[in-house]
Amino acid sequence: MKTEGLSTASLVKRLLLLVVGMFAFGFLLVPIYDVMCQAFGINGKTAGSVWQGQEQVDMQREVRVQFVSSNAEGMRWSFGPEDNEIMLHPGEARTVNFLAHNPTDRVMVAQAIPSVAPSRAAAFFHKTECFCFTQQVLQPGESIEMPVRFVVDPALPNDVRRLTLAYTLFDVTERMAASLDLAAVHTN
Amino acid sequence: MSAVIDNHHADHAHGPAKGPMRWILTTNHKDIGSMYLWFSFAMFLLGGTLAMVIRAELFQPGLQLVQPEFFNQMTTMHGLIMVFGAVMPAFVGLANWMVPLMIGAPDMALPRMNNFSFWLLPAAFGLLISTLFMEGGAPNFGWTFYAPLSTTYGPDSTTFFIFAIHLAGISSIMGAINIIATILNLRAPGMTLMKMPLFVWTWLITAFLLIAVMPVLAGVVTMMLMDIHFGTSFFNAAGGGDPVLFQHIFWFFGHPEVYIMILPAFGAVSMIIPAFSRKPLFGYTSMVYATGAIAFLSFSVWAHHMFTVGIPLTGELFFMYATMLIAVPTGVKVFNWATTMFRGSLTFEAPMLFAIAFVILFTIGGFSGLMLAIAPADFQYHDTYFVVAHFHYVLVPGAIFGIFASAYYWLPKWTGYMYDEVLAKTHFWMSFVGMNLAFFPMHFVGLAGMPRRIPDYNMMFANFNMVSSVGAFMFGATQLLFLFIVIKCVRGGKPAPAKPWDGAEGLEWTVPSPAPYHTFSTPPEVK
Ligand code: HEM
Ligand SMILES: [Cu+2]
Numbered sequence: 001m002k003t004e005g006l007s008t009a010s011l012v013k014r015l016l017l018l019v020v021g022m023f024a025f026g027f028l029l030v031p032i033y034d035v036m037c038q039a040f041g042i043n044g045k046t047a048g049s050v051w052q053g054q055e056q057v058d059m060q061r062e063v064r065v066q067f068v069s070s071n072a073e074g075m076r077w078s079f080g081p082e083d084n085e086i087m088l089h090p091g092e093a094r095t096v097n098f099l100a101h102n103p104t105d106r107v108m109v110a111q112a113i114p115s116v117a118p119s120r121a122a123a124f125f126h127k128t129e130c131f132c133f134t135q136q137v138l139q140p141g142e143s144i145e146m147p148v149r150f151v152v153d154p155a156l157p158n159d160v161r162r163l164t165l166a167y168t169l170f171d172v173t174e175r176m177a178a179s180l181d182l183a184a185v186h187t188n
Numbered sequence: 189m190s191a192v193i194d195n196h197h198a199d200h201a202h203g204p205a206k207g208p209m210r211w212i213l214t215t216n217h218k219d220i221g222s223m224y225l226w227f228s229f230a231m232f233l234l235g236g237t238l239a240m241v242i243r244a245e246l247f248q249p250g251l252q253l254v255q256p257e258f259f260n261q262m263t264t265m266h267g268l269i270m271v272f273g274a275v276m277p278a279f280v281g282l283a284n285w286m287v288p289l290m291i292g293a294p295d296m297a298l299p300r301m302n303n304f305s306f307w308l309l310p311a312a313f314g315l316l317i318s319t320l321f322m323e324g325g326a327p328n329f330g331w332t333f334y335a336p337l338s339t340t341y342g343p344d345s346t347t348f349f350i351f352a353i354h355l356a357g358i359s360s361i362m363g364a365i366n367i368i369a370t371i372l373n374l375r376a377p378g379m380t381l382m383k384m385p386l387f388v389w390t391w392l393i394t395a396f397l398l399i400a401v402m403p404v405l406a407g408v409v410t411m412m413l414m415d416i417h418f419g420t421s422f423f424n425a426a427g428g429g430d431p432v433l434f435q436h437i438f439w440f441f442g443h444p445e446v447y448i449m450i451l452p453a454f455g456a457v458s459m460i461i462p463a464f465s466r467k468p469l470f471g472y473t474s475m476v477y478a479t480g481a482i483a484f485l486s487f488s489v490w491a492h493h494m495f496t497v498g499i500p501l502t503g504e505l506f507f508m509y510a511t512m513l514i515a516v517p518t519g520v521k522v523f524n525w526a527t528t529m530f531r532g533s534l535t536f537e538a539p540m541l542f543a544i545a546f547v548i549l550f551t552i553g554g555f556s557g558l559m560l561a562i563a564p565a566d567f568q569y570h571d572t573y574f575v576v577a578h579f580h581y582v583l584v585p586g587a588i589f590g591i592f593a594s595a596y597y598w599l600p601k602w603t604g605y606m607y608d609e610v611l612a613k614t615h616f617w618m619s620f621v622g623m624n625l626a627f628f629p630m631h632f633v634g635l636a637g638m639p640r641r642i643p644d645y646n647m648m649f650a651n652f653n654m655v656s657s658v659g660a661f662m663f664g665a666t667q668l669l670f671l672f673i674v675i676k677c678v679r680g681g682k683p684a685p686a687k688p689w690d691g692a693e694g695l696e697w698t699v700p701s702p703a704p705y706h707t708f709s710t711p712p713e714v715k
Contacts, residue, residue, distance in 0.1 A: 008297050008369050015365045019403050026407025026437060030422060033433050040500065072426060073340075113425045119498050170426030175419055 040123065057091035058154040065152065067096060068166040075171040077102050077110060077138070082145075090154040098131065098146045098167065102138035109176045110136045112167045121160045124153035135172060203705045212307075215299035217284045218703060220306050222602070224281025225595075227309055229671070231273030232588075234317070236664050238266040243626070243660040246653050249645050259643035260328035265320065267331025268349075271449065272356045273313050275583070278591045279452040280305075280363045283391050286598060287367060289696035289703060290385045292376025292712045297369035305362035312355035319345035330641060332442070335423035335434040339415045346416060350409045357402045364398035367391055376695070378714030382476070385694050386469065389476050390455030393483045397444045397451070400487075405441040408434065432497050439490035447486045449583065450550075451479060453590025454521060457543045459694070460597050461525050464540035465532025466691035471524040478517035478524075485514045495566045504563040511561040515554060522551055537689075538612035542593035545585055545620055553581030556631065571641075574634025580627045584663075585620075592619070592670070597692075599677050600684030604702030607677040615673060618666035625659025 006014070065088060067081035082097040102108050112132040116122040127133075131146035138144060152163065204210050204219065214220060241262045245253050254262070284302065288295055296302045319326040324343040327333065338346060371384070371392045384392075411422040411434075421427025423434045454475075462469045469475065491499055491507040499507075525547045534540070556578040560566050569575060592615075599607050629652035634640075638649050645653065687697035695714070699707045 005372065008373050011369050011372060012298070012365055015368060015399060018399055019361055019365075021403075022400055023403035023407050026404040026440075027411075029404075029437050029440065030411075030433065033430070033436060037430075111426050120500055168425065172426050175427060 056154060057089050059089055061090055061154075061158075062087050063090060063152055063156065063160070064162045065094075066162065066164045067098075068164055069098065070166070070168050072168050072170040075110070075169050076104055077108070077169060077171075079110075079112075079167075079169045088152065090152045090156055093128065093149060093151045095129075095147050095149045098148065099143065100136060100138065100146060100169070101143040102140060105140045107137065107139055107173075108171060109173045110138070111170050111172045112136075113170065115166045115168070117164045117166065118160065121156060121163050124156040124160075125163060125165070126151045126153060132167065135176065213303065215295070215303050216705065217288050217296045217299070217302065218602075218705065220296075220302050221281045221283075221285030223306055224277050224284055224309075227306075228274050228276075228278035228281060229674075231269050231277070231313060233667065233671070235266050235269035235274055236667060238262045238269070239660060240664050242266065243657040245643050246645070247657040248654070249647055249650050251644055254643065256643050257325060257328060260330075260641065261320070261326040263641050264327045264330050264333075265316070268316065268327070269313070270583075271331060271445070272353070273309075273316075275449045275587045275591070276356075276360060277309060279391075279394070279449075279587075280360070280367075282387075282452065282456070282591070282594050282598075283363075283367050285602065286594075286696060287370055287388055287391060288374070289601075289699065289707060290388050290694055291371065291374065291379050292695050292708045292714065293370060293374035294706065294708050294711075296366050297374055298366045301362050302366055305359045305366065308355050308359035308362075312352045312359065315348050315355070316352035319343075319348050322348070332438060333412075334438070335412060335415070335431050336425075339412050339423055342416070347413065350413050353409045354406055357406045360398050361402050364395035364402075367395045368399075371395075376708065376711040376714050382473070383714065385455075386458035386472070386475055386479075387452065387455035390451040390458075390479050393479050394448050394451045397448050397483050397486070401441040401444045401448075404437065405445075408437045408441065411437075432494075435494050435497060436490070439493045440487075442493065443490045444483070444486045446579075446582070447482060449587045450590075451483065453546065453587050453594075454479065456590050456594040456597070457525065457546050458521075459692075460539045460543045460593050461528050461547075463597070463689050463692040464537060464543070465529050465534050467528055467532040468693075469524065470527040471520070474520055475524055478520045481517040482514060485510065485517070489514060492561055492563075492566070495563045496570050508561055508563045512558060515558055515561075518554055522547060522554075537596070537609060538607070538616055539593045539597035539689075541613065541616045541620075542589045542596065545616070546589045546593065549581055549585030549589070549624075553578055553583075553586060556581060568637075569634060571639055572634040573630040573638045573640055576640050577627050577630035577634055580623075580630070584623050584627065589619070592616075595674070597689070598696070599674070600688040601696060601699075601701050601703055603678050604684055605677050605681035606684050606688060607673055608681065611669065611673045611676075615666055615669050618669070619663055622659050622661075622663030622666060626656050626663055627659070629653070629655050 005011075064085055066085040067083065069080045071077065071079060078099075078101045080099060082099060086094065086096065088094050098112075100110070114127070114130070114132050116125045127148060127150045129147060129149040131148060136144060136146065148165075150165075204214070204216070211219065211223060241254065242259070245251070245259055284296065287293075322345045324345060326345055327338070327343065327349045329338040329342060333349075371388055375384070411420070414420040415422050415424055415429070421429035423429050423431050425431065458469055458475055489507055489511045491503060492511045495504055495507070529544075536544075556574065560569055560575065560578055596607060596612055633645075633649045633652045636649070638645050684701040686700050688701065695708075695712060696703070698712065
């Protein structure tokens with residue numbers, strides 16, 4: 001029997017360490033994924049909320065921005081944009097309102113999750129103000145007008161002439177009842 | 189370490205204990221290997237039964253036998269049982285039986301852990317199978333259990349499924365640790381790494397793959413568990429999570445997993461083909477390096493399962509080329525097998541028939557894999573029956589034929605009797621014809637757009653589906669013949685000599701048939 005190299009006990013210890021390490025790595029993939037998506041604006045995740053680019057408007061170019069809304073399963077609010085689309089010049093800050101109405105007879109909390117298509121344009125779409133940064137609480141029967149203010153980066157690739165901003169509205173009433181500090185988690 | 193083994197020897201110095209306790213408490217690698225093999229065969233028959241339900245429903249268009257909800261449970265449970273219950277335990281069973289015999293070791297390095305890792309499996313699959321009888325039904329979200337289908341929209345039994353995966357995963361990890369420790373520490377004097385039989389090599393590499401990715405699988409099901417029960421939002425967009433993240437983590441496990449299911453078969457075939465060609469294996473060293481390369485590359489291709497989720501163009505290109513790169517070491521292997529047979533004195537006993545079919549049909553599966561690897565083309569093929577055809581061509585004539593070939597090759601060593609060659613050849617031809625009838629037409633219906641995991645289909649796919657179902661029934665039925673052949677061989681037959689195959693090489697043929705309960709208590713000398 002060979003005993004050069006590691007003894008079985010220390011070999012097993014190292015292998016177990018590898019197991020624990022890979023288990024941790026699985027969880028590490030979560031922040032890695034978020035960082036990658038943020039950094040490259042992939043998967044329609046829009047880049048950070050604050051934008052410090054100069055207000056240099058590219059008057060030569062016009063971009064069409066479309067707005068789409070949908071409700072996640074079980075969400076009963078009516079929800080949609082005031083305008084379905086607008087034309088704008090890259091660099092120009094614009095505000096669009098979304099309308100929401102709670103037709104139920106209970107207080108509800110909603111969270112909107114944005115996504116931009118095509119996904120390679122997501123990194124060039126900057127929201128300076130958005131109802132999706134926070135959650136909305138609506139009383140029974142209440143309606144609300146919710147603004148999103150954004151700038152399309154003049155560095156947007158030339159062949160992109162149309163962008164779609166899509167929101168999915170989720171009912172988070174129950175989760176919020178359980179833990180009230182989740183709001184801090186999503187800021188994009 | 190050797191002290192542990194010596195103690196154990198003292199307990200059992202006179203052969204196996206009597207009665208059921210022999211099996212419950214055994215630490216003997218041969219007993220445990222046999223239990224793994226019988227367990228995996230039981231799971232193979234159960235998973236196969238579910239497949240028969242699927243093919244019976246798909247025999248004609250329209251809904252005949254089962255409801256869509258139940259159909260989804262069938263596809264899910266079929267996949268889970270075959271992957272985790274049939275293929276993986278079968279290879280662990282083969283490793284238990286053969287690795288110590290091949291390297292001249294008296295037993296596995298950690299015999300008690302070996303017993304425990306086996307007995308976790310009946311617990312895991314008892315749990316999983318019990319979900320079929322629960323209110324709300326068994327898991328119905330596919331063997332890939334994509335969130336949020338499996339979290340927000342999963343049935344109540346999902347929690348049982350998660351624990352079953354945890355148990356099966358722990359079992360695999362312990363099995364892998366045991367195999368690595370055995371191979372690295374218990375080789376007979378003179379058995380250097382580059383003298384090891386290829387089955388031992390491929391298992392060593394597979395064991396490292398298992399240790400690397402089974403914990404990631406445990407992690408992803410743990411995240412599901414937390415999303416379902418503890419209000420976290422790993423995969424829930426409403427809470428800031430992302431369903432696409434699930435797919436990344438799952439396939440980071442999932443792609444290496446498909447190689448876990450094929451590498452040991454590569455190893456077995458690399459021993460069987462030379463034995464029946466009466467020539468040494470062509471390119472032993474390149475086989476070892478190709479296996480290593482495949483295992484290494486398998487970590488960098490996972491997103492080829494996700495071409496259509498909207499990854500950036502550079503990502504599509506990277507994963508496309510990385511995937512195609514894997515075909516290179518795979519091609520090296522196929523070339524080596526073919527060259528080994530070239531100008532050999534071939535005979536076609538059952539193990540060799542399965543091994544040759546393995547080489548040809550696995551290569552077909554490799555080619556359809558290459559078609560799927562072309563990212564723009566995959567937009568057409570993804571989630572169609574073409575994918576089903578691809579992975580059944582690599583898994584059935586790949587993994588499963590590899591297991592059949594191994595079983596026939598080593599049955600004389602296990603039982604001490606020759607199996608019935610005529611019946612075995614019948615089993616081979618029925619399996620060969622059956623599986624080709626079942627899976628080849630799936631390429632066509634897939635290319636024409638028939639989606640997978642749907643109980644109904646367009647009229648225009650009717651004929652091909654009928655052929656598939658007939659082939660599947662034929663393949664299924666002939667596995668009962670295999671059961672009969674094995675039982676017959678266990679109970680008697682022509683006594684097998686120590687080395688029943690004249691071209692076979694290796695230490696396992698130096699011990700009598702059947703292999704005595706204890707072998708290599710004094711290590712053999714390897715020149
Ligand atoms: C030349 C080697 C291979 C290539 C290029 C390849 C490529 C691919 C690609 C691109 C897909 C994704 C198709 C889609 O979902 O649209 C796929 C799926 C799959 N492959 Fe392979 N593959 C290869 C070998 C293998 C092997 C050896 C196995 C297993 C033994 C395997 C098992 C699978 C499985 C199980 C799936 C489907 C998973 C699912 O969605 O349920 N592949 N393959
Ligand atoms: Cu893959």
